[in-house]
């Protein structure tokens with residue numbers, strides 16, 4: 189693993205003896221993704237990542253590694269910055285006016301915020317599924333075909349759509365009504381459709397922001413099963429306010445909370461990050477223990 193040094197007061201940079209990644213090429217051509225499941229591949233290295241909105245710090249100094257082929261859960265009380273941190277992983281904060289990210293976020297060893305990195309390409313490789321299913325006002329088929337069409341794929345679209353719907357465990361339920369509106373599906377099916385839409389562009393990572401919070405327990409269980417299936421091929425980072433869900437599905441858990449200063453300003457911080465089993469049975473920090481045992485938050 190490359191060592192990364194943070195420049196005082198500025199953006200993080202690789203240490204002087206490490207060659208700086210060549211960011212002049214598209215991020216795509218540069219990255220060889222290891223597929224040896226035995227090897228522990230680090231997908232994201234966050235180092236002192238801080239996010240502010242219009243100058244007000246929302247999340248400060250987050251340092252953690254996200255590992256390939258695992259499910260990493262972000263938990264913590266409302267407003268502690270889980271969604272904000274999640275959005276740094278695919279540059280979605282770029283789309284929020286006034287949002288600013290500092291520190292280093294490396295993706296497979298490349299500065300995700302490097303000048304020559306194309307955020308559109310980043311968001312294709314690192315897909316996002318939101319709290320409320322947000323299918324486009326189009327047919328089931330056209331929702332899944334949307335991304336591949338944008339990337340210029342014209343041939344073999346049927347196969348791409350079928351494969352993505354299979355992967356999202358939705359094919360059997362929709363194969364006879366692909367031309368029907370996505371809105372005709374139930375909430376849980378719509379969420380799996382959004383996952384299929386994300387998978388159709390063959391991402392490397394799937395970010396999920398409370399993907400089950402609008403779903404009933406049965407639809408939730410289907411999404412959780414799906415996540416467990418998907419982690420064989422994808423790296424998943426999931427925000428959840430449901431601690432049982434984090435305990436059930438994730439391999440790693442990051443617990444965040446908010447500090448309040450004298451002026452009443454709240455800043456989100458990472459308290460503890462470890463194997464999920466350890467976090468839920470023997471956490472190191474009393475704040476983690478307080479949260480998981482329901483004493484606060």
Ligand SMILES: Nc1ncnc2c1ncn2[C@@H]1O[C@H](COP(=O)(O)OP(=O)(O)O)[C@@H](O)[C@H]1O
Nearest residue numbers: 241246265266267268269270271272273284456
């Ligand atoms: N788009 C935004 N503009 C300004 N402030 C925001 C925005 N999104 C989030 N925040 C602020 O950042 C902090 C963290 O929010 P968020 O990341 O949504 O927390 P969580 O997902 O843990 O509930 C909160 O204080 C919230 O008000």
Ligand SMILES: [Mg+2]
Nearest residue numbers: 270271272427
């Ligand atoms: Mg949130």
